[in-house]
Amino acid sequence: MCAVCSEEFELKPDKPGFANRCPACSAEGADxxxxxxxxxxDERKTLKEANEARRRAMRDLxxxxxx
Numbered sequence: 001m002c003a004v005c006s007e008e009f010e011l012k013p014d015k016p017g018f019a020n021r022c023p024a025c026s027a028e029g030a031d032x033x034x035x036x037x038x039x040x041x042d043e044r045k046t047l048k049e050a051n052e053a054r055r056r057a058m059r060d061l062x063x064x065x066x067x
Contacts, residue, residue: 001008002022009022018026039047 002025003018003020004025005022007022007024011019015023016026
């Protein structure tokens with residue numbers, strides 16, 4: 001059963017697409033990565049800072065000393 005349109009379908013070997021989507025919905029999803037827009041410098045910097053803060057928070061949670 002397709003996760004997108006709930007239509008029953010049969011998986012076929014050596015066919016491109018997702019295992020939980022019918023061929024029609026898999027074909028629609030294949031176009032979306034090409035339509036992805038690029039980020040500018042400010043967006044990359046913001047994302048980098050958010051990732052650094054996320055890593056720091058996880059490290060602090062994992063390795064904090066319980067006194």
